[in-house]
Amino acid sequence: MDYIAGSFYDGFVLYAMALEENLAEGGAQNDGINITMRMQNRRFWGVTGLVTTDHSNARDIDINVWAMTNQETGEYG
Numbered sequence: 001m002d003y004i005a006g007s008f009y010d011g012f013v014l015y016a017m018a019l020e021e022n023l024a025e026g027g028a029q030n031d032g033i034n035i036t037m038r039m040q041n042r043r044f045w046g047v048t049g050l051v052t053t054d055h056s057n058a059r060d061i062d063i064n065v066w067a068m069t070n071q072e073t074g075e076y077g
Contacts, residue, residue: 003048010046014039
């Protein structure tokens with residue numbers, strides 16, 4: 001799977017979760033501030049692994065360096 005496509009998908013899922021919570025509490029679908037606030041400090045399992053966001057909605061990523069190493073030659077990259 002392409003990591004960029006997977007990250008886009010995970011971001012969309014995060015948005016959908018926040019939107020669903022907002023609507024369930026009687027909020028509006030165009031209340032961007034409330035939806036954005038609901039996306040902060042979240043953790044869930046996405047297609048790219050554990051998705052974690054901080055208080056400023058920056059995503060913390062954890063990548064496996066071994067996956068980027070040629071297993072036959074041992075070269076990185």
